[in-house]
Amino acid sequence: MPLEDYGALGDGRTVALSGSDGSIDWLCVPNLDSPPLFDRLLDPDDGGRFSMTPSEPFDVERRYRPDSNVLETVFTTASGRAKITESINSGTAGRLPWVELARRVDGLDGTVRFRLEMRPGRRAHTASPYQSRIGGHSIFHVGDVLGLFLHSAGVDVERRDDGVFGAVSIRQGQREVVAIIAGQGEPLVVPGIDEIDERIDLSDDEWRAWAERVSYRGDRRSEFIRSVLALKLLLYSPSGAIAAAATTSLPEHIGEAKNYDYRYAWVRDAGYTIKAFLAAGAQPEAKAAFTWLLKRLDQHGSRVCYTLGGDLVPGVTEIDVSGYRGSRPVRRGNSATAQRQHGVYGDIFETAARFVDCGNILDPSSAETLSHLADECADSWRQKDSGIWELAEEQHYTMSKVSCWQALARAVDLADQGQLPTTCRERWARERDRIANWIGDNCWSVERNSFVLHPGTDRLDASLALMVRFGFDGRDRLQSTIDAIDQELGVGSWHYRYSGSADEEGCFLACTFWMIEARLLLGQRGQAEAMLAALDDTLRRGVGILSEMVDPRTGAFLGNLPQGLSHLAHVMALDSLATRDECSN
Numbered sequence: 379m380p381l382e383d384y385g386a387l388g389d390g391r392t393v394a395l396s397g398s399d400g401s402i403d404w405l406c407v408p409n410l411d412s413p414p415l416f417d418r419l420l421d422p423d424d425g426g427r428f429s430m431t432p433s434e435p436f437d438v439e440r441r442y443r444p445d446s447n448v449l450e451t452v453f454t455t456a457s458g459r460a461k462i463t464e465s466i467n468s469g470t471a472g473r474l475p476w477v478e479l480a481r482r483v484d485g486l487d488g489t490v491r492f493r494l495e496m497r498p499g500r501r502a503h504t505a506s507p508y509q510s511r512i513g514g515h516s517i518f519h520v521g522d523v524l525g526l527f528l529h530s531a532g533v534d535v536e537r538r539d540d541g542v543f544g545a546v547s548i549r550q551g552q553r554e555v556v557a558i559i560a561g562q563g564e565p566l567v568v569p570g571i572d573e574i575d576e577r578i579d580l581s582d583d584e585w586r587a588w589a590e591r592v593s594y595r596g597d598r599r600s601e602f603i604r605s606v607l608a609l610k611l612l613l614y615s616p617s618g619a620i621a622a623a624a625t626t627s628l629p630e631h632i633g634e635a636k637n638y639d640y641r642y643a644w645v646r647d648a649g650y651t652i653k654a655f656l657a658a659g660a661q662p663e664a665k666a667a668f669t670w671l672l673k674r675l676d677q678h679g680s681r682v683c684y685t686l687g688g689d690l691v692p693g694v695t696e697i698d699v700s701g702y703r704g705s706r707p708v709r710r711g712n713s714a715t716a717q718r719q720h721g722v723y724g725d726i727f728e729t730a731a732r733f734v735d736c737g738n739i740l741d742p743s744s745a746e747t748l749s750h751l752a753d754e755c756a757d758s759w760r761q762k763d764s765g766i767w768e769l770a771e772e773q774h775y776t777m778s779k780v781s782c783w784q785a786l787a788r789a790v791d792l793a794d795q796g797q798l799p800t801t802c803r804e805r806w807a808r809e810r811d812r813i814a815n816w817i818g819d820n821c822w823s824v825e826r827n828s829f830v831l832h833p834g835t836d837r838l839d840a841s842l843a844l845m846v847r848f849g850f851d852g853r854d855r856l857q858s859t860i861d862a863i864d865q866e867l868g869v870g871s872w873h874y875r876y877s878g879s880a881d882e883e884g885c886f887l888a889c890t891f892w893m894i895e896a897r898l899l900l901g902q903r904g905q906a907e908a909m910l911a912a913l914d915d916t917l918r919r920g921v922g923i924l925s926e927m928v929d930p931r932t933g934a935f936l937g938n939l940p941q942g943l944s945h946l947a948h949v950m951a952l953d954s955l956a957t958r959d960e961c962s963n
Contacts, residue, residue, distance in 0.1 A: 379403070381935035382920040385440060385449045386608065386624060389466040389581075390473045390615035393624035393940070395419060396449060396464060398438045400492070401429035407477050407523050407560045410614060410621055411641040411686050415523060415560065417499040420627055420708050421699040426499025428558065430462060430481060433491045433545070440921050444600075445589035447607050448582040449921065458488025460548045467577040468584055473615055476567055477525075479558040480574050485548040492548065494556065496527050497541035502697045502708075508539045515568060518542075525560030530571050593659030596956030604922035605945040605952075606658045609651055612942045618666035619643040619686040620651045623926065623938035627697075629705035630883035630927055630937045637701065639709050640926075640938040642691050644683040645671060646766065647942050649725035653732045654946040657953040661736070668733055669744075671726065676747045680722045680754060682714045682768075691715035717764040718772070723755040724781030727788035728848070730797075740797045749799055752789040755782050756802075756809040765832075766841050767875055773832040776821040777841045779813055784848045786810035814851065822855065828862035829855065837877035840867050840889035846896040847950075853900070860896050868893075869930040871912040884927035884936040891947035898954045910951065924948065 379397040384404075387394045394416070395404040403418040403425070418425035432453050439452045448465045460483055467478040483492065498507040498520045505521045516537050518525050527542045529535060532554045535544030546554055555575045559566065585607065594602045612621045623640035630636040648671055655664040674684045683691050692711040701708045730748055734740065740748070759782035765775035786806045793803040820833040829845070831837040840863050846856050867874045872885030873893060890913065897906035916933045917924070924944040926937025 381628065381925050381939055382933075384923065384939065385442070385921045386447070386611055386923045386940050387449060387464060387466045387479070388447060388611035388624070389468050389477070390610075390613060392466065392477060393611055394466060394479060395625070395939075396451075398440055398451065399429070400431040400451065400453070400462065401427050402464075402479070403427050404625060405477075405479065406641075407525070408562045409616075409686065410612075410624055412523075412562065413501050413521070414499055415520060415525075417501075417699070419625070420697075420702055421499065421502070423700070424500060424503075425699070426497050428479070428481075428496045430483065430492045430494050430546075430556070432460075433493050442604070442607075442921055443582055444586070445603055445607070446582045446585035447611060448578065448585065452486070453490060455490055458490045458548075458550070459486040460484065460490040460492070461486055463578060465578045465581045467574065468581045469577065470580065472584075476564075477558070477560045478569070478574060478577065479560075480578050481556050482575055482578055483546065483548050483554045483556075485550045485552040487550055489547055489549050492546050494533065494535065494544045494546060495541065496543075496556075496558070498525075502699050507541070509537055513568075517566070522563045523560060524562075524566060525558055526566065526568060527556070527558060528568075528571050528574065529556045530554045530575075591659065594953070594956060596952060598952050598955070601917075601922070602658070602949060602952045602956075605924070605948045606654070606660070608923060608940045608945045609654060609942060609949070610660075610663065611940060612651070613663055613667065614643075614686040617686060617688060618670035619684070619688070620648040620667050620942060621686060622647045622683075622943065623941045625938045626710060627705070627708040628702050628925070628936070628938045631705075632703050632936070633705055634882060635705075635707060636883055637705055637707060637709060638938070639694075639712050640941070642683045642685055642712055642715075643670075643674075644714075645675075645681070645722045646719075646725045647946070649729040650950075651942055651946045652729045654949040654953075656732050656736050657949060661738075664733065665738070668729060671729070672744045672747055675726065675751065676743075680751060682717055682719045682722060683712065714764075714768045717768060718761065719765065719768065720755070720759060720761075720763045720775075720778035721766050721781040723751060723785035724783075724788075724848070726751060727785040727792075731788040731791060734792060734795065734797050740792070745798050748789070748792070749802065752786060752798075752806050753802060755785045755789075756806060759809065759813055767839075774820070775832045775839075776817065776829050777839060777844070779817050779821065780842070780845055780848065780850060783810055783813040783817065783850065786813065787849075817850075818852070826862055828859040831876055838863055838866050839876045840873045840886065840892070841875070843889070843892040843896040846899045847892075856896075857900055860893065860900065863893065871909065871916065872928055872930045884929045886927055887924055887941070887944040888947035891944070891951040894951045895947075895954045898951070906951075906955070910955070 383398040416426040418427040626639035627637040762772040873889040925935035925939040926941040
């Protein structure tokens with residue numbers, strides 16, 4: 379399916395992608411970064427899937443239930459209408475200790491006949507699924523994952539080693555339920571099908587109760603809530619880590635090789651997401667993620683990314699499958715783990731500053747970790763790095779220097795508030811000022827009337843819009859930089875990441891949201907509102923789940939999804955809009 383035709387389901391441990399054709403084409407068990415149980419998304423011919431598709435041509439309408447991650451799909455055929463309601467269920471005490479993927483089918487009008495197929499994936503032919511009988515139940519096995527396919531009485535199925543196949547005819551007023559219960563190397567619970575059905579509504583209640591506590595006073599609350607709910611799906615509750623995205627290897631350009639595994643926790647993405655959670659008033663999620671980040675930095679040092687369990691990210695392994703729409707290679711692991719990226723410093727200190735600004739307190743251990751990072755930043759900022767965009771060529775990237783300035787500026791502020799030791803406060807302040815002067819002397823182009831990607835080039839970088847949020851000095855220069863980015867990197871409503879990237883990838887959603895936020899912070903409210911309104915048609919093509927990129931010619935989504943950076947940038951743009959509303963009233 380086109381990526382915008384997928385909705386995401388989750389429980390705080392894993393995420394499933396459900397297509398508008400009724401097929402669940404992605405689900406990793408038990409964790410978001412585990413090998414996939416369903417992987418048709420990347421292996422269309424042999425990949426696993428769990429599909430319930432009408433047996434005749436159909437039209438489809440989809441939506442999330444209000445303020446919830448429970449998804450509803452209405453299929454209309456010549457013979458009737460039926461609704462599928464689906465959820466990865468939770469319980470009264472939160473996340474269940476097993477994966478419970480539930481799908482309820484209700485007949486609305488006439489009769490609709492569905493074809494059913496539950497085919498576990500083969501893990502790129504490294505595992506051969508099979509069925510066994512244990513305790514009177516038919517169990518499917520894929521490697522060390524085992525699971526149950528459960529169904530209500532009106533569903534007829536045939537069980538084979540390669541899966542479960544069948545059909546069900548749904549009449550008006552009839553309800554049937556099918557479900558997957560799965561785990562890895564652990565005893566398996568066998569709940570009743572009625573209990574599973576009830577938990578769909580219980581999960582909906584839990585999502586709505588959580589969303590009700592989200593704070594937002596603007597006039598785009600439904601959009602704000604939808605992006606915050608998407609970010610909640612990426613919060614890995616067993617540890618508090620925040621995944622960059624729920625998938626791997628969805629291409630940034632169809633048929634090309636820029637396909638990466640984003641099922642890890644980047645310091646950058648996690649830091650920005652924590653700030654988005656704080657903006658939404660979701661303090662428990664923000665605190666859990668912030669604590670997790672600080673402990674990883676203390677354990678491993680200033681790495682770019684970590685596994686969701688807190689280990690170092692493995693190197694890249696290529697998986698022998700055909701890829702989404704023929705886009706190869708398909709990868710597991712990520713090479714960014716070995717890069718030097720100075721943005722780590724700014725990201726963690728911005729997060730700490732925002733956490734404290736919300737009235738919270740840093741403990742002595744966290745303060746010590748941050749102080750060491752500030753010292754490290756003060757020593758290393760003059761080195762080249764790979765930059766925010768993780769480029770192969772190390773350079774003195776402007777945004778990296780801004781991040782170092784930002785880190786030391788926040789460290790000084792935190793020391794002045796008594797949150798950090800003041801021993802090195804004066805040194806941090808001196809290095810902060812040196813960095814600011816270096817940026818002004820080396821990264822400004824008189825010819826472009828803009829800050830540039832790095833000294834010695836005339837290429838532009840859309841991430842420099844964040845200089846406005848970070849409070850870098852020089853309003854006139856910031857204003858002209860934003861204008862230059864719009865002129866060179868803007869295409870229609872969207873923006874490319876940097877000069878020269880248009881041939882190999884789509885426009886980066888977060889960059890456009892950063893530009894909107896920058897316009898707002900510079901006092902250009904009318905222009906910011908017009909930019910946001912211009913995005914509406916594209917953003918409403920699906921059910922509210924955003925990818926990493928978009929094809930500016932067609933509006934088609936590109937890259938991994940749900941993409942945390944896209945959703946958190948959306949949240950921050952809407953929060954800035956609402957904050958400006960409050961200030962003007």
